[in-house]
Amino acid sequence: xxxxxxxxxxxxxxxxxxxxxxxxxxxxxxxxxxxxxxxxxxxxxxxxxxxxxxxxxxxxxxxxxxxxxxxxxxxxxxxxxxxxxxxxxxxxxxxxxxxxxxxxxxxxxxxxxxxxxxxxxxxxxxxxxxxxxxxxxxxxxxxxxxxxxxxxxxxxxxxxxxxxxxxxxxxxxxxxxxxxxxxxxxxxxxxxxxxxxxxxxxxxxxxxxxxxxxxxxxxxxxxxxxxxxxxxxxxxxxxxxxxxxxxxxxxxxxxxxxxxxxxxxxxxxxxxxxxxxxxxxxxxxxxxxxxxxxxxxxxxxxxx
Ligand code: ATP
Ligand code: ZN
Numbered sequence: 306x307x308x309x310x311x312x313x314x315x316x317x318x319x320x321x322x323x324x325x326x327x328x329x330x331x332x333x334x335x336x337x338x339x340x341x342x343x344x345x346x347x348x349x350x351x352x353x354x355x356x357x358x359x360x361x362x363x364x365x366x367x368x369x370x371x372x373x374x375x376x377x378x379x380x381x382x383x384x385x386x387x388x389x390x391x392x393x394x395x396x397x398x399x400x401x402x403x404x405x406x407x408x409x410x411x412x413x414x415x416x417x418x419x420x421x422x423x424x425x426x427x428x429x430x431x432x433x434x435x436x437x438x439x440x441x442x443x444x445x446x447x448x449x450x451x452x453x454x455x456x457x458x459x460x461x462x463x464x465x466x467x468x469x470x471x472x473x474x475x476x477x478x479x480x481x482x483x484x485x486x487x488x489x490x491x492x493x494x495x496x497x498x499x500x501x502x503x504x505x506x507x508x509x510x511x512x513x514x515x516x517x518x519x520x521x522x523x524x525x526x527x528x529x530x531x532x533x534x535x536x537x538x539x540x541x542x543x544x545x546x547x548x549x550x551x552x553x554x555x556x557x558x559x560x561x562x563x564x565x566x567x568x569x570x571x572x573x574x575x576x577x578x579x580x581x582x583x584x585x586x587x588x589x590x591x592x593x594x595x596x597x598x599x600x601x602x603x604x605x606x607x608x609x
Contacts, residue, residue: 313376317358318520321378324350324363328504331412332382336361339527359520367391373404373507379517380524382410386417386442386481386502393444406505408528411535413504415483417442418495422470422477427496433457439466439475442499446479449499467491530607538583539602541576548595549573555591578604 322332341359343352352361362378369381370391385406392402419438421427430453439460440446446459460475467487469475481502482488482495506528512518540559544552552575553562562577581587583601591599 314515316516318517319360319378321362321369321372321381323366328413338531381507385505390442404507407508408506410504415481416498417500418482419479419497420488420493420495423492436476438477439469440479537580540579541600542596543574543598544595551594
């Protein structure tokens with residue numbers, strides 16, 4: 306497969322996702338939930354879209370911003386941390402931004418944190434003056450240091466950043482943290498968050514001028530539908546008219562409810578799409594406020 310030039314007119318959309326690793330599976334699951342279906346090639350790098358003209362390229366996450374920049378791929382699912390670091394790198398080299406975050410996708414959550422040895426008494430960023438910070442995110446760290454007006458050395462490491470202080474390679478580190486267990490195991494503590502990250506859909510800064518524009522709009526519409534439904538349930542119940550305003554106060558996450566009169570009675574029947582988790586505790590509270598016949602139903606699909 307030879308990649309067409311960025312400017313070539315194309316009638317299929319190509320999405321780059323991580324081949325394996327933390328984002329691979331959830332990325333595919335999201336695209337599948339959007340109704341995409343793929344036939345894998347023998348080398349497992351390219352997946353041909355069967356139901357829609359949308360194909361996948363399975364790559365290393367670090368390659369995704371570059372593939373977007375080169376026009377080899379049209380969209381990518383990548384950690385905000387990777388996108389931000391490579392954007393900062395382009396900016397430092399005076400290159401224009403070519404990929405931007407279109408949607409946050411709600412998985413792969415982590416933070417890019419600066420961590421120092423446990424025994425440090427943390428007083429603030431000026432403590433890094435003249436010190437060494439080991440990281441795989443040199444451009445984000447340099448940008449942060451210059452914002453703080455602090456001069457420090459950035460030691461670039463591609464892996465095992467957390468052991469750098471013990472090896473004497475650096476005084477502090479800046480790395481991705483999710484649970485904090487890796488930091489604790491290395492006698493480090495997080496003192497500053499540079500970036501809150503999650504998987505994002507990255508795409509072009511300029512609109513497509515060919516069939517890809519409609520394909521992208523369709524995909525975004527479906528993705529928004531899937532994301533909106535993540536925790537959503539249809540809630541149905543009955544109540545007396547004077548209880549309704551109190552009940553709706555307990556449902557701040559509900560879309561405008563449908564209110565119907567139960568045939569031949571004063572009782573009202575309500576149904577509302579709720580976006581927050583519908584726990585037993587919430588149902589008990591609603592019951593206490595006058596709701597009866599509570600029913601929680603899964604929602605398969607919505608389309609705005
Ligand atoms: P590849 O082989 O594709 O280069 P990788 O080893 O660079 O894989 P992973 O470790 O799978 O990548 O991480 C991919 C992304 O998952 C990260 O860029 C980040 O956005 C996210 N992530 C979430 N939690 C963590 C974590 N605790 N550590 C590292 N990455 C995390
Ligand atoms: Zn990687």
